[in-house]
Amino acid sequence: MSEDQSNNIDNPRPGPGGINRRDLLKGLMTVPLLGVFSYGWYRKQKNDQFYKNAITEEVKLDGVNPVLYRKVPKDKLIRIGIIGTGGRGLSLLKGAGFLSPNTLVKYINAANKNNQDKRYVEFMEQEDLNLRITGVCDVFDINAQKGISAGANIYREGLNGKMGEAPKRYKNYRDLIAASDVDAVIIATPDHWHGPMIIEAARAGKHVYVEKPMTWTIPETYEVVKAVKDNNIVFQLGHQNRQTESYFKAREAVKNNVLGKISLIEVTTNRNSPEGAWVYKIHEEANSQNIDWEQFIGPAPWNGFSLERFFRWRCWWDYSTGLSGDLFTHDYDAMNQILELGIPHSAVASGGIYFYKDGRTVPDVLQMAFEYPEREFTLLYSASLASSKNRGRTIMGHDAWLDLENNLKIYADPESTRFKEKIEKGLISPEIPIYSYKPGFKHVDAVTSPTEEYYASRGLLYTYLDGKRLDPTHLHIKDWLNCIRGGGQPSCNIDQGFQEAMTAHMGTVAYKENRRVYWDNEKQIIV
Amino acid sequence: MKYTNTQLVWLVALRVFIGWHFLYEGVVKLANPNWSSVGYLMDSQGFMSSFFYSLATNPTALGVVDFLNVWGLIAVGLGLILGAFTQLSTISGIILLTLYYLSHPPFVGLKYLLPMEGSYLLVNKNLIELAALAVLWLFPTGKIIGLDRLIFSLKIKNRKF
Numbered sequence: 001m002s003e004d005q006s007n008n009i010d011n012p013r014p015g016p017g018g019i020n021r022r023d024l025l026k027g028l029m030t031v032p033l034l035g036v037f038s039y040g041w042y043r044k045q046k047n048d049q050f051y052k053n054a055i056t057e058e059v060k061l062d063g064v065n066p067v068l069y070r071k072v073p074k075d076k077l078i079r080i081g082i083i084g085t086g087g088r089g090l091s092l093l094k095g096a097g098f099l100s101p102n103t104l105v106k107y108i109n110a111a112n113k114n115n116q117d118k119r120y121v122e123f124m125e126q127e128d129l130n131l132r133i134t135g136v137c138d139v140f141d142i143n144a145q146k147g148i149s150a151g152a153n154i155y156r157e158g159l160n161g162k163m164g165e166a167p168k169r170y171k172n173y174r175d176l177i178a179a180s181d182v183d184a185v186i187i188a189t190p191d192h193w194h195g196p197m198i199i200e201a202a203r204a205g206k207h208v209y210v211e212k213p214m215t216w217t218i219p220e221t222y223e224v225v226k227a228v229k230d231n232n233i234v235f236q237l238g239h240q241n242r243q244t245e246s247y248f249k250a251r252e253a254v255k256n257n258v259l260g261k262i263s264l265i266e267v268t269t270n271r272n273s274p275e276g277a278w279v280y281k282i283h284e285e286a287n288s289q290n291i292d293w294e295q296f297i298g299p300a301p302w303n304g305f306s307l308e309r310f311f312r313w314r315c316w317w318d319y320s321t322g323l324s325g326d327l328f329t330h331d332y333d334a335m336n337q338i339l340e341l342g343i344p345h346s347a348v349a350s351g352g353i354y355f356y357k358d359g360r361t362v363p364d365v366l367q368m369a370f371e372y373p374e375r376e377f378t379l380l381y382s383a384s385l386a387s388s389k390n391r392g393r394t395i396m397g398h399d400a401w402l403d404l405e406n407n408l409k410i411y412a413d414p415e416s417t418r419f420k421e422k423i424e425k426g427l428i429s430p431e432i433p434i435y436s437y438k439p440g441f442k443h444v445d446a447v448t449s450p451t452e453e454y455y456a457s458r459g460l461l462y463t464y465l466d467g468k469r470l471d472p473t474h475l476h477i478k479d480w481l482n483c484i485r486g487g488g489q490p491s492c493n494i495d496q497g498f499q500e501a502m503t504a505h506m507g508t509v510a511y512k513e514n515r516r517v518y519w520d521n522e523k524q525i526i527v
Numbered sequence: 528m529k530y531t532n533t534q535l536v537w538l539v540a541l542r543v544f545i546g547w548h549f550l551y552e553g554v555v556k557l558a559n560p561n562w563s564s565v566g567y568l569m570d571s572q573g574f575m576s577s578f579f580y581s582l583a584t585n586p587t588a589l590g591v592v593d594f595l596n597v598w599g600l601i602a603v604g605l606g607l608i609l610g611a612f613t614q615l616s617t618i619s620g621i622i623l624l625t626l627y628y629l630s631h632p633p634f635v636g637l638k639y640l641l642p643m644e645g646s647y648l649l650v651n652k653n654l655i656e657l658a659a660l661a662v663l664w665l666f667p668t669g670k671i672i673g674l675d676r677l678i679f680s681l682k683i684k685n686r687k688f
Binding site (some may be wrong): 007008009010012019023024026027028029030031033034037041045 | 528529530531532535539543547550551554558605608609610666667668670671672673674675676677680681
């Protein structure tokens with residue numbers, strides 16, 4: 001047979017003439033393999049579908065962020081005054097649609113250097129909210145200038161581009177609030193100024209968007225609530241996590257009881273850099289001439305001029321609310337959004353200044369446990385500013401736990417009652433998430449592939465609409481403006497602000513006084 | 528050039544296996560309405576990466592790449608399994624594998640976001656499959672076992688009459 005002429009590649013056919021039986025046989029020899037392939041494909045599809053159905057009938061989450069879909073006419077121009085144009089204030093201006101020409105050029109250059117850098121494109125694509133920045137107030141001249149430069153750049157152009165009218169610089173925040181061409185105020189000052197400014201703005205009938213935490217002291221918290229409610233202003237607390245898509249899914253998962261009985265919620269902060277521990281750079285040109293120190297101090301105890309205290313104010317109780325107010329509030333509000341926690345029944349705390357011996361008074365390691373006896377669970381916060389180990393946020397239920405970052409994963413508990421049968425049958429594996437939500441993927445799939453998994457962790461600061469990346473801060477400001485123009489309550493309103501502030505204060509009091517503190521729900525006071 | 532039967536069996540087996548692999552990769556992507564090569568392209572490293580990024584970031588180019596990738600894989604897979612236009616399929620397969628290799632070269636010092644199922648140094652499975660296809664190109668079998676036997680005999684016939 002090996003001498004068979006048909007094995008000759010140059011002339012496989014013995015001679016000219018029509019196709020004979022041997023040609024057909026050899027020509028079609030591999031065709032049946034396609035049948036084998038199709039059968040294998042069919043079996044595999046059926047198998048995958050079977051497993052997928054077993055999971056999707058347990059977990060089906062459709063929650064979406066309503067802010068993405070609310071349409072409010074924007075024809076009414078809103079005039080904004082901003083108090084505090086440091087790092088966060090400028091980010092808020094960017095979310096509102098204003099970047100200084102300098103920063104824009106920086107973004108353009110970055111995009112030219114690295115085409116993965118999407119900041120320029122995203123900013124240019126960001127919706128125009130029909131705003132004007134009419135007033136800027138900052139006690140540091142250089143920061144104020146940056147705010148003015150951003151506010152004037154209404155055409156979103158680079159250096160030497162066309163600019164709009166420059167916002168007016170106010171030396172004192174009171175004058176900005178009182179100005180007749182300011183309809184609404186954004187507050188991004190140190191913590192100790194939040195309360196007094198909200199109260200002043202509310203009394204002047206100006207709508208308020210304020211950075212977290214809502215207040216610095218307990219007494220002023222009540223005044224803030226009263227001023228906001230009495231004057232009927234639209235109030236938004238700056239927890240932009242409220243706009244993150246995955247939190248809406250998490251909320252639905254809890255509502256649908258996917259997790260079973262929840263007993264423990266753990267949230268954490270881990271940072272390990274001077275910046276992360278609030279040791280910010282001191283501006284080279286800053287001095288007592290271009291900083292209005294007296295106004296900076298305001299309600300805080302008097303201290304002589306200090307650049308350190310001015311730029312690193314978060315390190316001192318004199319101006320800050322420490323880990324509890326500054327970072328825990330993010331986690332608290334996220335969990336409040338998902339679980340409707342409200343104010344806890346009690347709080348204990350421990351920690352200390354264990355790493356940063358730089359004269360700070362706020363702890364760099366902090367643990368706080370909040371009890372919710374009526375709900376029968378504990379909210380635990382644990383933070384270190386001197387280790388990067390990422391511990392995430394987890395809601396632990398008897399049937400499943402939910403891991404929450406920007407992406408969301410739900411794992412069935414191996415000892416779950418609800419999933420017991422399916423786990424035993426091998427339909428659900430405790431090692432693979434039964435639900436996984438990855439922003440940016442239009443399709444939400446219960447069964448994850450490693451590829452998608454790896455990308456999920458990338459876009460932490462973003463939320464997505466139809467695959468388009470959106471800045472949650474932008475959406476949070478838009479939500480506030482929607483309510484100013486079209487009525488309704490913003491997603492982090494004064495009631496949630498009150499809960500956030502009181503919970504954070506309880507933790508701080510528990511730490512400072514080294515005792516268990518309680519919330520008297522009847523009298524609405526911390527005892 | 529003449530093959531022994533054993534040589535022929537293993538050359539055809541190699542052709543069918545590689546074809547099967549291509550076909551499955553193509554069909555899987557076709558069956559997933561959300562599949563796109565964007566993630567793979569964006570994970571590109573090495574000296575060609577900027578070219579692959581530019582494909583990923585241009586929606587039109589991406590659409591073309593996705594289409595060519597899915598249908599290219601299927602066409603090459605079918606061609607190799609059936610032995611239809613075998614040489615063309617083989618060359619197309621080599622081109623695709625070259626692109627995969629260049630977008631994710633296993634060079635020293637390059638780190639990928641996408642998990643790989645093995646450890647490689649310069650030589651990875653794409654390169655091996657590419658070399659195997661090159662061998663198949665030099666030792667073609669489609670006209671012996673495959674539709675090419677019929678296709679090309681028809682051609683010869685048509686030419687004759």
